Amino acid sequence: MERRVLMVFLSLWSSGLRAEHVSTAVPDDVRLVGGASHCAGKLEMKHQGEWKPVYDQYYDWNLRNAAEVCRKLDCGSVVSIQRTKDSSPTLDTMPFFVMYEPVEVIHSDESSNLEISCSDSVRLVNGTNLCSGRLEVKSNQSWSSVCEDDFDLQDAKVVCRELGCGGSANLQAMPFGAPVLTKEFHCGGRESTLLDCRSSATDTCSSGKAVGLTCSEPADVRLVGGASQCAGTLEMKKWGEWKPVDETDRSLKLAGDVCGRLDCGSVVSNRRREEISHGFMWRIESDCDESSLIKCSTKSVYSSSKLEITCSDSVRLVNGSTLCSGRLEVKSEQSWSSVCEDDFDLQDAEVVCRELGCGAPSVLQGALYGEMQALVWTEEFQCKGSESVLLDCGRSGSTKNTCSSDKAVGLTCSEPDDVRLVGGASRCAGRLEVKHQGEWGTVHNDLWSLKETSVICRWLDCGASVSAVRREDSSGRPVWLINPLCVQSKSTLRECVTSKSSPSDSCLEITCSESVRLVNESGPCSGRLEVKSNQSWSSVCEDDFDLQDAEVVCRELGCGAPSVLQGALYGEVEALVRTEEFKCEGNESALLDCGVSGSARKTCSPRQAVGLTCSEPDDARLVGEPSRCAGTLEMKHQGEWRPVTHWYSKWDQKSAAAVCARLVCGSAVSTNIIEDSSYRLVWWIDSSCVQSTSSLRECLLETDVNECYTGLRVICSDFLAKPIISLSPSIDGVSEAKQQGPQFLRGSNFTIRCSVEPQYQGGMFQLIFTTSAAAQNYTLPAVNHSAHFLFSAADHTHQGDYRCVYHVYVFSQNFSSESQRLCLYVAASLTDLIIRLFVLLLAMMSFIAGICLYFKAKRGQDARRTLGSVGGCDGWGVDEEAVGGWKK
Template sequence: MDRLLVLLMLLWSSECEDIRLAEGDGRCAGTLELKRGEWTKVDIRDWTLKEAAVFCQHLDCGSVISLLNRKLSSKTVAWYVNHDCGQSGFPLSDCGRYEHTFYAQYLICSDSVRLLNGSTISSGRLEVRSNHQWSSVCETDFDQQDAEVVCRELGYGAPLIIQGAFFGEAPAPIWTKEFQCAGNESGLLECKSSDSAGNTCSPDRAVGLACLESDDIRLTGGDSHCAGTLELKQGDWRPVDGQNWTLEAAAAFCLHLDCGAAVSVGERRESSNRTVWRIISDCVHSGSPFRECITLGSSSLLLNLICSDSVRLLGGNSLCSGRLEVKSSQPNHQWSSVCEAGFDWQDAEVVCRELGCGLPTVFQGVLFGGVEALIGTKEFQCAGNESGLLECKSSDTAGNTCSSGRAVGLFCSGSFRLVGEASLCTGTLELKHLDDWRPVEASAWTLKAAAVFCKYLHCGSAISLQRRVASSSRYLWRVSPHCFRHGNEKTKCITSTYSFFILYLTCSDSIRLLNGKSLCSGRLEVRSNQSNHQWSSVCEDDFDRHDAEVVCRELSCGAPLTFQGALFGKAAAPIQKKEFQCAGNESGLLECKSSDSGGNTCSPDRAGGLICSEPVRLVGGDSRCAGTLELKDAGVWRPVDASGWTLEAVGPVCLHLGCGPAVSVGERREFSDKPAWLIERYCDLSGLDLRECITYWHSSSAVNLVCFEIQVQPNISVSSSMDGVSQVQQRRFQVSRSSKLTITCSIQPQLSGGFFQLIFTSSNTAFSYSRPAVNHLARFVFPAANPAHQGNYSCVYHLLSHSFSSQSCLLSVTSSNPTALIIRWVVVPLTLLMVNIALYFYRKATRGQRPSRQQNMELVVCTLYVSAAEERPDEEGEAQAAEQDLHGTHLISP
């Protein structure tokens, strides 16, 4: 139940109760007391100011102004009411408990003005109390000076909005006086007033007012106004409790103080407890004013906050990304964006270091939208080792103008980085926690789990994961992979540990596969250079088998299986305008030669998707379908530990290897532990991508596996409306022109799902068609055969969930002219028959003899045998789908 709703229920249920504010300057200020036989102080120390406002309303006072904690001269009994109490609407006297305390809460409400129906306690429709009656104020009788007095009276900053009916029409009477404030009065009713020009005012002209939150917030004891112990003023200045703060939560205070980004949060311990403000971070994140989010508390840990003085990143999805702005020291301390033309890699390194954000990964214009601030006219000339951007040398840019589209946006690695190598996408993984950079301990991590860091660092796909031994044991950060991957708060997933083993991660610099079922499948995207955040899809027309071999090798996957447009969805990113010309032996795609593609446009549905095989094998057995299971990662083949394997679990491995079902699973013992792969126990092997499930291990046992040697291979059959049905075993089939040609692909019933590719090749062209496997088969219908259909056909079955592909035998199809067939099968036999009849009668006439039973000529007819699988009636819609014209698709056969 919403906390405010609970409080309103409490208020409703306590209407008949005796509640008062005692020992104050008036009826609307004092210590909150409840009559339970005798007057007893009410302890509401964990209530926020917004929640305490219900008591002001109950007492017919105005808006709430402050809630203070006052120390009593002696310990006393108080009635403690917390937020869980009263959810069922019980009166205050029935909801709470007695406690002994030295403190009481002192509540101050205004006695003559209030703001109603606003989204915050600093906004709403203005009402004034006179003669025990509340009245709205007409906007024509209210001006800027009047508004300044009201906002000051309620403890806020300058007025922001003064407008009629902004917070609804007025149900109460309309005030008939015009206020004439000078602006320096302490309360609205202290201002002069006169009868308004008109004594009537319509309800839609009742003035609404919004005040700026007061500037009662500061950082003290630091080197500048942007560093120190955080303090808030609500009646009294008090520090903020320092427990459980994150940089993300504290960033709102830096913004409020007109400082830059939040750089660090910490705790300053005092010798004893003192009264502090506790801030509800969720309340701050929701955009509510700070005064609505604080409660009174006691603590010896105070919040120390450091904000940057002069740089900040705005509009990003983290504290370490966004549009870069710089605050000038002279003359007016104004924030300005930075032009990308005056900013380079060394400048970016300084900014990321100044913000405590690791290393730069990307900087580029218009990464984070248009620019509202001014564009700086200075070009920075950092050496890269400065501690702050304004310490760098600078000069005027060649041109003093820079379009809003060139304001630089910056990505830093944030609280994660890969160090020790030249590439930002390879190295020892380090994490910043509690302002301390440490390597991440390597236990329990899999490549799939670690892929999140590649994405976080704006690198490509995850390639390999290694567990390296440090030169000596040290304190490392242990990060729970499952906790981190499931979106939990980072601080809840991290502990300190003492270990030798550190995590070494390799991500690709420039290529990635997206939306695939595994790390080795997905839509291919390429990034041209490190300083460019833009990833581009690759058009299928500009990519061939050699290119695919390079990509699969670069990602440490097996041989390429398929490359086809829109296999993994349409392209969201721009389309690459280069055609790659790889020889096939390059180590990376960007090492290949390239040229401008023939056409500079490529539709999103032709963005190429790639499937590479998984590097898995069985070795040491009697056949390729038996032996010790090994997996290749980072160029190294290692056996798989035998722990936890069952016959059911290894079934997908047999299918992936193109073998039949699993027959047996066992283990091979070694004399000592050796490097091995351990399959992570949470991994779902039904989707077979073992590289996503492995973690580095040492073991003396490896899994031995025996599968049936029968390879699951699809069948292909062909039929024609004129020429019958044939299986591929005949290898050739002749179809009559203009007849309907149907090619059927099928697979054994032990496999379900997946899709078929029908591959067509001829002397001068190659095409492919794809259809889902329904009841283990798919039909491809060509309504009118013609010479363009002459060539070789084969069926390729793909089961992506198992990374399995298998190809049928080839079928050669030729076409013939129906007229020639008529001549061959009708005219020629009839002519021969007539000739035989003529010869018969001729011989009879000339020789007078009866013909013998023995024929002098036999007609030999070659019959095409129909397969056992009879053709079924076409399903509705199949012919329509297959009647489309042949369309080109780059083909990669398994």
């Protein structure tokens, strides 16, 4: 029988553990009844004037929720939360607390009450967990801090016990956050509550600091059935019950947390043991980031497996980046000590690496993972190298008293040989197999992308990732489940194996390039080129690489044609530089198939390493609309076009914007998820990946899910074709100036035509005419996808820039697209030219006449001036009588 019951929404997760600053998330009408005080008992809520019990049938309450109830009731810290069976609830009196959203509740006779115990008079606030914080004591209905001077370790043990935490305690000073209690406690250490201790009055607090207290977490995890407390089946205690743990998403991280909580060494292995479960188990939330595992646990009713963990008993590597690296520490007499580098050699390191389930030691260097801690191992190990554990090795008889602080053993073991590609043409191609728990098996995961493939290729020291496809598999090998997000973030694959899956008829086939890769890239098709030769990777000098070489590399990597070839585009050249020049013809399958120069090159400028950008392959499109920039997203993968649907993360405007950018279609205008009734085979895509990479194909997920009911519709800003602007000249003609553009003669008629390729019906055209002084607009409806703007008697006012803008209403929005600019000039007519020529000739004739008159007048003046000078010059003049006589 189903029935919708009362829903009360709580926002407890965001409240944290800071009692003074949390939001009031729990309703005012809650109470605890049936306990020793108002701070303990069965949880009830008042609804419509009636108190009703709160049941916990489907949502699993945890200590954080209970802590909020304690705070609301002005009690102290939460001590415990339990469920007590109630076999006879009635539906009309069954309130139900849920988080975030309503649910349909099916009634069951196995419903249980929630019983919460809060401390009456003590609490820890502003801590990192429920067992740490500044101590406050309730007296006279108010909370007060306790002076550090008046509190010792015995007092602290009583508080830790009262709060249901572990027995060990650590004291530290904290700033006051409340009034100061004027009491000094004198606990014997065995009291049940702090207020049971003797106390005396005090007036001052000389230190000016409050008590900060950290209790150990309660013993809530254990390993049972193994050779020691550091190995066995994981069990967790919650609500007073020890139950096995079922966990599927992050088993190796969980194993590391458990080893640390049990004060064991590093995690060696974890495996899932199939077993039919009778009753419920605890399950660890995969996305929980709490320091206490119990806060992350929920109830798992149905499970067929248990988790077995093995930790090293007495060695661990700390501060390392992987499970196989870190500063070496050894446990002796319940304390951990660093090991001095002087007392440790390669044979000792081999034993440690073997004990931790790692490969052979690769780096042994002092202070590599932090300086020596306070405790130092005082004996020298004398291992032969064949021992199973370090403490089985012989040791020197004398102890060492000193060791330089920067010489703690820093050890890096190689990762175990736990991944391979088999059945391909080389070790860099084939079926992906992983070795886990000593057994090789294929990989099963529905959500595998090229990003994970790139990591696999890097681990195998192959080149770039080329493809990852799912193939039929009849090998009969075991199947391991892999968390793909873990693969991207971890440095070893064994950290990402979660469990053994049921047999599968498919496997993951990966292809990596063998000898070329692009590094420092923003996507799989760009980066600094490196070539592998003699088991080492070398950069290529730009002087020795041309476009034909680049075409071969892009083809080998499964990318499109090269678009950018530029030195130092993706970082400077590395130390190793290839010493031969490639001489490709452009049609080779791989770069190493190309010929090379006979002579070796010795030098290369450090800023001349080949930086190569290949275009992305034509593997994405938008279909279903008369535009390449609008429609339903489809992608080509494994040679097949399919619609795309998003996986897990939200598909939003940012994801659509990445698609538009990839298709060179401008920005995203709108996007939505549409129903797809065709039941077509689909590809899945990680929308969060789409927003962080330039390559869409990198975000496709290999999946066995082949049918989907939704598709992704994307509308980009450039989905409209650009209008075309053109001229229709009249009989007066039009000429084309060499650099200015079209010219019309003054007085002629002309028509500007705006048109667009057929995409959508209707719309209108706007003609924008711009001069240096003003702008004018003309508007006409689109008829047969065009409009004609007629202008008569052209004059200088028609000279300027013209642009066509097409406007149309589609997809419930107004859109527009603009044409290129047309520059129009108006030239003078033939009559104007004749008149101007005649005026020019008259002006020239007048100018010439004036010049002639000027020079004529000037010559006359010069002649008269010359005659006057001859008659007046003595000795040089002419004797008129003589002349006259001669004449005579």
